[in-house]
Amino acid sequence: MAKGIFVFAEVKDGKVKKVTYELLCAARKAANALGEEVCAIMAGKGVSGLAAALGEYGADKVFVAESDALEKFTTDAFTNVIGSILQEQQPSAFLLGFSIRGRDLAAQLAQRLGTGAASDCINVEVENGQLVFTRPIYAGKAVIKVSIPEARPAIATIRPNVLPIDAPAAGKTAEVVAVSANVGDVRQVIKDIVLQVSSRPELTEADVIVSGGRGMKGPENFPILEALADVVGAAVGASRAAVDAGWVPQSIQVGQTGKTVSPTLYIACGISGAIQHLAGMGSSKCIVAVNKDPEANIFKVADFGIVGDLFNVVPILTAEFKKILA
Amino acid sequence: MKILVLLKQTFDTEAKISIEGGKISRSGVSMIINAYDEFAVEEALKIKESLGGEVTVVSTGDDGVQDALRQALAMGADKAVLINPGTDDVDEFTAATVLAKAVSGMEYDLILAGWRAVDDGSAQVAGRVAEILGIPIAKLASKIDVEAGKATATCEIEGGTEVIELPLPAIITAQKGLNEPRYPSMKGIMQAKKKPMDKKGLGDLGLDAGAVAAKVKVLSVSLPAARAAGKVFDGEPADTSAAVVKALREEAKVI
Ligand SMILES: Cc1cc2nc3c(=O)[nH]c(=O)nc-3n(C[C@H](O)[C@H](O)[C@H](O)COP(=O)(O)OP(=O)(O)OC[C@H]3O[C@@H](n4cnc5c(N)ncnc54)[C@H](O)[C@@H]3O)c2cc1C
Numbered sequence: 001m002a003k004g005i006f007v008f009a010e011v012k013d014g015k016v017k018k019v020t021y022e023l024l025c026a027a028r029k030a031a032n033a034l035g036e037e038v039c040a041i042m043a044g045k046g047v048s049g050l051a052a053a054l055g056e057y058g059a060d061k062v063f064v065a066e067s068d069a070l071e072k073f074t075t076d077a078f079t080n081v082i083g084s085i086l087q088e089q090q091p092s093a094f095l096l097g098f099s100i101r102g103r104d105l106a107a108q109l110a111q112r113l114g115t116g117a118a119s120d121c122i123n124v125e126v127e128n129g130q131l132v133f134t135r136p137i138y139a140g141k142a143v144i145k146v147s148i149p150e151a152r153p154a155i156a157t158i159r160p161n162v163l164p165i166d167a168p169a170a171g172k173t174a175e176v177v178a179v180s181a182n183v184g185d186v187r188q189v190i191k192d193i194v195l196q197v198s199s200r201p202e203l204t205e206a207d208v209i210v211s212g213g214r215g216m217k218g219p220e221n222f223p224i225l226e227a228l229a230d231v232v233g234a235a236v237g238a239s240r241a242a243v244d245a246g247w248v249p250q251s252i253q254v255g256q257t258g259k260t261v262s263p264t265l266y267i268a269c270g271i272s273g274a275i276q277h278l279a280g281m282g283s284s285k286c287i288v289a290v291n292k293d294p295e296a297n298i299f300k301v302a303d304f305g306i307v308g309d310l311f312n313v314v315p316i317l318t319a320e321f322k323k324i325l326a
Numbered sequence: 327m328k329i330l331v332l333l334k335q336t337f338d339t340e341a342k343i344s345i346e347g348g349k350i351s352r353s354g355v356s357m358i359i360n361a362y363d364e365f366a367v368e369e370a371l372k373i374k375e376s377l378g379g380e381v382t383v384v385s386t387g388d389d390g391v392q393d394a395l396r397q398a399l400a401m402g403a404d405k406a407v408l409i410n411p412g413t414d415d416v417d418e419f420t421a422a423t424v425l426a427k428a429v430s431g432m433e434y435d436l437i438l439a440g441w442r443a444v445d446d447g448s449a450q451v452a453g454r455v456a457e458i459l460g461i462p463i464a465k466l467a468s469k470i471d472v473e474a475g476k477a478t479a480t481c482e483i484e485g486g487t488e489v490i491e492l493p494l495p496a497i498i499t500a501q502k503g504l505n506e507p508r509y510p511s512m513k514g515i516m517q518a519k520k521k522p523m524d525k526k527g528l529g530d531l532g533l534d535a536g537a538v539a540a541k542v543k544v545l546s547v548s549l550p551a552a553r554a555a556g557k558v559f560d561g562e563p564a565d566t567s568a569a570v571v572k573a574l575r576e577e578a579k580v581i
Contacts, residue, residue: 012484073483075453075463098449100484104465107418107453116419116541119448132545137446141343142350144547151541187462188490191478195486202484208581232581250468250503251482256339256444257361257502265580276339282553286580288570294560303556304573306566313563320571325581 002152004089005031008082008096008105009042009054009062016050018205019097019160021057026124026163027095028058033126036092039063040174043081043181045071055174057165062174063089067181072190073101079108080184086113091153093131095124098157098260099204110155116148117155120260122162122283131156139256139279160205161262162283196251203252206235208265211254211281213239215270215291215310219247224311225269228318231325237261237281239271255280269310273298290314327379327472329370330432331403332425332439332452334360335387335394339444345547349414359394362440365500368507370438371402373472380404382432386411386424392523399518400510407432407524409531417540418446422454424538427531430459434495436477441466441499456497464490468503 005027010017020040027038040054043065051062065081082105086094094109096102098120110117123134132147133156148154203209210229212222222236229236237254238247254261256276266284271277273289273296281287282301289302290310299305306313337343338356345351359367370381382405383398385391395406409424429437437459442449456463468487469480477492482501492498510518528534557573559566574581 075465079457100466100482103449104453107450108457108463110419110450111422111454111457116417117448117450118542119418119446119450136550138337138341138343138350139339139444139447140550141341142345142547143550145545146542147545148541149543187493187496188464189492190488191491192489193483193486194488198485250501251486253502260447265574265578279339286574286578287553287556288574294558299558300555301553302558303578304570305556305558306563306570307558307560308563308566313567316563317567317571320567321581324571324575 002090002092004037004039004091006086006089006091006094006153007038007040007059008094008102009040010097010099010101011042011044011047011050014046016054017097017099019099019102019158021165022160022163023095023097023158024054024057024059025166026158030124030126030131034129037061039089039091041082041085043070043078048176048178051176052173055172056168056170059174061177063177063179065179065181067183069183070181074186074188074190075104075108076186076188077183078105079112081181083109083112084182085179086153094153094155096155096157098159103157106155106157113153115151115153115155117157118146118148119157121156121158124156124158136283139276140282159260159262200229201233201235203235203237203259204261206261206263208232208234209237209254209261209263210234210267210269211237211239211271212242212269213271214241214245216242216247221311222248224314228267228314228321231318231321234267239277268298268302269314271298272296273301290317327373327377327436328434329373329379329381330429330434330437331363331366331370331381331383331398332437332455333363333367333383333385333394333398334440334443335385335391336360336443336445343549345549348547350547357390357393359397360440360443360445362442362444362500362502364507365502365504366438366440367398367401367403368505369470369500371508372505373436373470377472382407384425384428386421395523396518397510399521400514401508402514405522405524407526409526409528411538412528413535415540417542418448418450418454419541420538422451422458424528424531424533425451426455426458427533428526429455436472436494437497439497439499441501452497452499461495461497462492463497463499464492465499466501467498468501470498470504
């Protein structure tokens with residue numbers, strides 16, 4: 001019988017991604033309710049050393065596939081390696097982050113294992129002995145609860161930054177199980193990787209986001225948002241209007257056709273609050289809006305709004321944050 | 327170059343959502359081509375324009391989906407295929423099984439699709455189709471080049487992009503930024519009426535309800551609690567800024 005709640009332990013740049021801890025804590029709670037164990041699957045090159053410490057966040061066991069062939073992420077290699085671990089271990093559930101890699105793998109693995117997958121979930125609970133997943137649909141305009149009653153493992157991707165990370169149990173280590181990494185036939189050939197160097201956090205995982213819209217007037221003004229971002233340790237985002245005008249790259253667009261973000265604090269500057277923008281940031285815990293139009297839609301969702309010209313307000317806001325955070 | 331585009335019809339992104347009889351109501355909602363699928367259609371047309379060939383749009387759903395397919399035909403696609411799964415109880419497994427089965431009976435060098443649908447936001451169907459067909463996939467492409475036997479896609483990764491080469495046939499999903507979808511011309515709209523629309527049921531594909539039964543079961547549908555409007559400060563920037571920063575610390579306790 002299928003047993004064990006498994007988690008994809010995502011490693012990037014030699015570090016375990018934060019969403020992994022979120023998944024482990026959710027898995028731990030569910031596993032306790034169901035009387036199952038929590039296992040993580042880690043794959044990559046030079047990752048073994050990171051495995052045991054996952055015990056502090058609730059992993060009983062970590063299956064580690066260590067191989068030079070897993071140095072770069074490819075859909076085929078990771079699907080093949082993780083797919084065979086899942087086929088052998090027969091867990092009851094497998095949780096991944098709704099990150100670029102997590103959702104890539106979730107789709108491939110769900111089909112390979114002939115099972116169902118719930119995407120972009122914002123909650124996991126145990127009801128009547130089974131996992132129940134909550135997920136927003138229609139860009140957050142409706143919410144559904146789903147289960148995967150029969151097929152196993154039940155696969156789910158969880159939105160990063162939504163589920164809490166419990167205080168780690170210092171010193172508790174997970175049992176590390178090395179498994180063979182047979183990457184099989186890899187058809188994606190990575191020809192080139194271009195990384196934007198940034199000292200700022202990744203948008204989808206950022207705790208604070210400072211976003212600019214058409215009200216920024218041009219790319220030359222984004223440094224005033226960056227100055228604010230630097231003070232509060234934020235990532236910088238943008239509305240579609242700013243992206244389509246060519247002021248900032250597509251990769252930082254927040255919204256229905258951009259990124260979905262769930263920071264603790266979202267500061268929207270010169271953004272009107274169109275429904276498609278709200279779709280991407282509506283689940284932020286606290287929203288601050290700076291807009292010169294008192295009727296702007298963004299004020300209907302903002303916890304705190306400032307009516308004013310952002311070119312006057314943002315630098316002062318930055319100075320205020322600097323004072324309080326000093 | 328024979329190109330297939332997997333296309334989903336979705337609610338207009340402005341649509342107001344209401345629930346009727348425990349389900350999302352479709353009444354009064356205007357339907358559109360999923361935004362990301364429109365990028366896929368446009369890219370297919372561009373590839374056809376430079377290399378020659380044929381573009382077929384493939385979808386699953388009821389007769390209403392013909393409108394979205396006709397729009398793709400009006401943009402310049404050559405043929406459309408629509409499979410009616412005969413049920414509303416559809417999940418990503420159902421959709422992928424139906425689409426892959428339809429596709430497996432067709433000739434293709436390349437399949438394009440949107441990276442996700444803006445309604446259910448699942449980002450699963452294209453990956454599942456690749457898995458069923460046994461062909462390689464690259465996701466989130468913002469640039470695609472095709473030549474004999476291979477495709478090269480520039481894809482989004484965390485913190486940047488990577489260039490992935492794939493042997494054909496392959497499937498590639500579209501991210502915003504790939505292109506600017508064209509509007510159908512009047513001539514295109516007229517021509518679309520005469521283009522072939524192949525409508526099929528599960529039985530025509532050798533599938534039955536059991537083979538496509540959804541693996542994910544919906545337990546409840548609800549509307550989220552509306553966000554309450556908060557405090558709006560109007561006045562001198564020095565005062566409003568100080569007040570908000572103070573409130574973030576003392577009331578909201580987020581900094
Ligand atoms: C299918 C589809 C998908 C979409 N996806 C997205 C998406 O993913 N993300 C997204 O953001 N949008 C998306 N949109 C677009 C969306 O509908 C809006 O057009 C867009 O969000 C508007 O961006 P904005 O708020 O920056 O610009 P505007 O709506 O033009 O608002 C600019 C705001 O700035 C204020 N302002 C101007 N000057 C100043 C100043 N000096 N100081 C203070 N305030 C000032 C104005 O009062 C105004 O409220 C999508 C649309 C469609 C149809």
